[in-house]
Amino acid sequence: MWIFDAEGHRFLAANRAAADLYGYSPEEFRNMNLSDVQDPADANRFVESLKVPGRPANAWRHRTKTGRLIDLEIAVHQIRYAGAPAQLAVIMDITGRRQLEDQLRQSQKMEAVGMLAGGVAHDFNNLLTIITGYSQLILNNLRGNDPNRHSAEQIMKAGERAAALTKQLLAFSRRQVLQPKVIELNKLVSGLTTMLQRLIGEDIDLRLVLHPDVGRVSADPGQLEQVIMNLVVNARDAMPKGGVLTVETTNMHLDDHYANRHIAVQAGSYIMLAVSDNGGGMDSATQARLFEPFFTTKSAGRGTGLGLSTVFGIVKQSGGSVDVYSELGKGTTVKVYLPRIDQPMAAEPVKHAKPAVRGTETILVVEDDEMVRTLVRETLEREGYKLLEAPGPLEAHSVSADYQGDIQLLITDVVMPKVSGRELAGQIKQGRPDIKILYMSGYTDNAILASGILQKEVAFLQKPFTPVALTEKVREVLEQNGKMKRASE
Numbered sequence: 001m002w003i004f005d006a007e008g009h010r011f012l013a014a015n016r017a018a019a020d021l022y023g024y025s026p027e028e029f030r031n032m033n034l035s036d037v038q039d040p041a042d043a044n045r046f047v048e049s050l051k052v053p054g055r056p057a058n059a060w061r062h063r064t065k066t067g068r069l070i071d072l073e074i075a076v077h078q079i080r081y082a083g084a085p086a087q088l089a090v091i092m093d094i095t096g097r098r099q100l101e102d103q104l105r106q107s108q109k110m111e112a113v114g115m116l117a118g119g120v121a122h123d124f125n126n127l128l129t130i131i132t133g134y135s136q137l138i139l140n141n142l143r144g145n146d147p148n149r150h151s152a153e154q155i156m157k158a159g160e161r162a163a164a165l166t167k168q169l170l171a172f173s174r175r176q177v178l179q180p181k182v183i184e185l186n187k188l189v190s191g192l193t194t195m196l197q198r199l200i201g202e203d204i205d206l207r208l209v210l211h212p213d214v215g216r217v218s219a220d221p222g223q224l225e226q227v228i229m230n231l232v233v234n235a236r237d238a239m240p241k242g243g244v245l246t247v248e249t250t251n252m253h254l255d256d257h258y259a260n261r262h263i264a265v266q267a268g269s270y271i272m273l274a275v276s277d278n279g280g281g282m283d284s285a286t287q288a289r290l291f292e293p294f295f296t297t298k299s300a301g302r303g304t305g306l307g308l309s310t311v312f313g314i315v316k317q318s319g320g321s322v323d324v325y326s327e328l329g330k331g332t333t334v335k336v337y338l339p340r341i342d343q344p345m346a347a348e349p350v351k352h353a354k355p356a357v358r359g360t361e362t363i364l365v366v367e368d369d370e371m372v373r374t375l376v377r378e379t380l381e382r383e384g385y386k387l388l389e390a391p392g393p394l395e396a397h398s399v400s401a402d403y404q405g406d407i408q409l410l411i412t413d414v415v416m417p418k419v420s421g422r423e424l425a426g427q428i429k430q431g432r433p434d435i436k437i438l439y440m441s442g443y444t445d446n447a448i449l450a451s452g453i454l455q456k457e458v459a460f461l462q463k464p465f466t467p468v469a470l471t472e473k474v475r476e477v478l479e480q481n482g483k484m485k486r487a488s489e
Contacts, residue, residue, distance in 0.1 A: 001014070001015045001017070001018060001088065001089060001090050001091065002014040002015070002018050002029065002088075002089050002091075003079070003081050003086050003087065003088050003089075004033070004034055004086065004087050004089065005033075005084075005086060005087075006078070006085045006086055006087050008033065009033050009034035009035070010032075010033045010034075011029045011030055011032050011033060011034070012030065012081055012082070012086060013026070013029070013030070013081070014026050014029035014030075018091065021064070021070070021091070021093055022037060022062070022064050022065060023064045023065030023066055024065050037062045037063060037064075038060075038062060038063075039060075039061040039062065039063060039069070060072045060073070060074055070093055070095045071093075071094050071095045071097075071098045072091050072092065072093060072094060072095075073091070073092045073094050074089050074090070074091050074092075075089070075090045076088070076089050076090075077090070096260070124162070125163070125463040125464050126369045126371075126372050126463060126464075128159050128162055128163050128463070128464035129372050129375065129463045129464040129465060130371045130372060130375055131155065131158075131159040131162075131464075132156060132159035132160065132163065132464050132465075132466055133375040133379065133464075133465070133466060133467055133470075134375065135152055135155045135156040135159060136156060136466050136467050136468065137378070137379065137382075137467055138152045139152050139153065139156065140467075159464070163464045180218045180219055180220050180318070181218070181219070181220070181221055182216050182217075182218055182341065182343050183216060183217050183218070183219055183221055183224065184214075184216055185214055185216070185217055185224075185249050185271055185273060185338075186210045186211075186212075186214050186249055188221060188224060188225065188228075189208065189210060189228065189247055189249060189273075190208070190210070192225060192228060192229070193206070193208065195229075196228075196229070196232050196247075199229065199232060199233060199236065200232060200235075200236040200245055201236070203241075203242035204236060204239055204242055204243055204244070204245050205242075205243070205244045205245065206245050206247070207244060207245070207246045207247070208246075208247050208248075209246060209247070209248040209249075210247075210248070210249045211248075211249055211250040211251065213251065214249045214250060214251055214271055215251055215269070215271055215340040215341070215342070216271075216340070216341055216342070216343065217271050217318075217338040217339065217340065217341060218318075218319075218339070218341050218343070219318045219338060220314075220318070223314045223318070224314070224318075226310065226314065227273075227310075227311050227314050227315060227336065228247070228273070228275070230308065230310055230311050231275035231311060231334050231336075232245065232247070232275060234275075234308065234334075235275050235276070235277035235279070235332070235334075236277075238277045238279030238280060238281075238331070238332060239277050239278065239279040243277060243278045243279055243331075244277070244278050245275070245276070245277050246274075246275070246276040246277075247273075247274070247275055248272075248273070248274040248275075248276070249271065249272065249273055249274075250271075250272050250274075251269070251270075251271060251272075251340065252269075252270045252271070252272045252337060253267075253268070253269055253270070254266075254267055254268060254270055254337065255267055265321045265337075268339065268340075269339070269340040270320070270337040270338060270339055270340055271337070271338050271339075271340050272335055272336070272337055273335070273336040273338070274333055274334065274335045274336070275333070275334050276331060276332070276333040276334075277331050277332055277333075278330070278331040279331050279332065280328065280329065280331075281326045281327045281328040281329055281330050281331055281332055282324075282326040282328070282332060283328055287324055287326055290308055290324060308334075311334075311336070315336050315338070318338060319338070319339050320336060320337050320338040320339065321336075321337050322334065322335070322336055322337075323335045323337070358383055358384040359380065359383050359384045359385040359471075359474070359475070359478070360384055360385070360386075361385055361386070361408035361409060361478055362385070362386040362387075362388065362403075362405060362406060362407050362408055362409075363380060363385050363386070363387055363388070363407070363408065363409045363410075363411060363474070364388045364389070364390065364396065364399060364400060364403075364407050364409070364410050364411070364428075365377060365380075365387060365388070365389045365390070365411045365412075366389075366390045366391075366392065366393065366395075366396045366410070366411070366412040366413065366416075366421070366424065367389075367391070367411075367412070367413050367440075368391055368392055368413060368416055368417070369413075370391065372463075373389055373391065375467075376389075376411065376470065377389055379467040379470055379471065380470070380471065380474065383471050385474075388403060388407065392416060392417070392419075393416060393418065393419035393423075393424045393427075394419075396410075396412075396424060396428065397427065397428075400428055400431060400432065401431070406432075406434075407432055407435055408434075408435065408436065408478060409435065409436050409437075409438060409474065409477060409478055410424075410425060410428055410435050410436070410437050410438070411438045411440060411474070412424055412425060412437070412438075412439060412440070413439075413440055413441055414439050414440070414441035415441055421439055421441075422439075425437045425439075436459075436477050436478065436480070437458070437459065437477075438459045438460075438461060438473060438474065438477050439458065439459065439460045439461070440460070440461040440462075440463060440465070441460075441462070441463060459473065459476070459477045459480075461473050
């Protein structure tokens with residue numbers, strides 16, 4: 001609370017809470033007036049509000065002694081002080097509440113755009129599976145000197161570029177398929193050093209500041225590499241005339257105070273990965289839109305505007321959070337916080353090249369997109385497999401019940417109307433307990449992710465896929481030793 005003169009708005013008294021909030025002592029307050037703490041943009045509006053005593057004046061902005069801006073609710077009452085008319089201001093600091101409200105609005109906006117992006121990417125991945133799949137089948141049947149080979153290769157390359165774009169959309173929408181592993185973050189960053197140096201060029205000094213005792217995180221290593229490279233590329237572009245780019249790792253404990261100011265962040269132990277530059281920095285308007293898809297400050301042809309959106313999606317889907325600190329003329333630091341785990345790293349299996357094997361097994365394909373289903377059938381039939389197909393779960397039950405022989409493999413889309421691929425697999429396994437399962441999808445819905453379908457024991461093929469990827473994955477699943485974990489478990 002403070003008391004100020006009704007005419008000249010000079011402070012007459014301030015309590016200890018006001019001194020603590022603004023940083024001025026009660027004595028300093030008595031040598032100041034209202035304009036010394038007000039945001040100039042609010043001054044006239046506040047004076048007008050004084051004409052209605054007692055009315056709450058929401059969302060005023062004042063400046064503290066250190067220059068920090070704070071958001072306030074103020075109610076003003078007419079009183080007499082030392083025998084003269086005066087105003088009593090009762091003040092509530094709502095800065096933290098406003099920050100949380102802004103975060104919530106941003107989170108809701110990002111979620112809505114993410115749902116749209118995920119749905120679009122899912123539909124495009126079906127189309128791209130067909131485009132790249134048939135392009136590869138055509139290429140397989142063209143001689144090296146065939147005049148049509150160049151055209152087919154260009155179609156294939158365009159499909160691959162489009163697939164990379166939809167992959168970024170899926171990352172932003174948090175509907176991509178992650179295959180998390182226990183990772184030593186320092187080792188991952190060190191392994192990227194040569195590639196990062198090539199990305200940034202010779203006029204930028206790359207510095208690694210890796211804390212020697214950094215713990216482990218659980219994340220998809222390929223996606224985490226994408227996060228690092230996107231952040232490094234953005235930092236590079238912020239320094240067109242060269243500068244210093246720093247990649248730093250350290251252990252962090254985010255306390256309740258931090259968690260209370262950041263939506264969806266839980267207090268606990270984290271690993272911080274920070275990428276800093278000493279470029280031009282960003283203003284508050286740019287920072288507010290930083291993670292929006294397709295928003296970019298770069299010139300035409302310099303970026304899609306999906307880099308930081310991808311970072312945001314991957315980190316959020318990995319259970320982490322992102323903070324950005326930037327000042328105009330000084331540079332930017334992007335801090336990624338990933339939950340720290342104490343789980344030991346698993347030994348990487350040794351992979352041995354296997355000769356190509358033609359198939360003889362019977363496979364049931366369940367896919368509601370007819371063109372994708374046809375591509376899978378044609379690809380696998382060329383490799384010697386016997387194919388049964390169904391456009392949906394109901395038809396798949398009929399095919400399975402009517403077929404008298406063994407069915408070695410069920411290939412099913414994850415997301416289908418009414419019955420999910422996971423549920424279908426569990427139902428088919430009741431009658432055919434030895435059948436193996438291969439899931440495929442353009443994205444995995446969050447509800448299915450939460451149900452645990454994407455565990456290590458479950459085979460998954462991400463759309464868009466090529467015929468080669470399909471045949472290799474089918475062979476891998478069929479030759480896997482021991483029974484795979486049942487999808488219904």
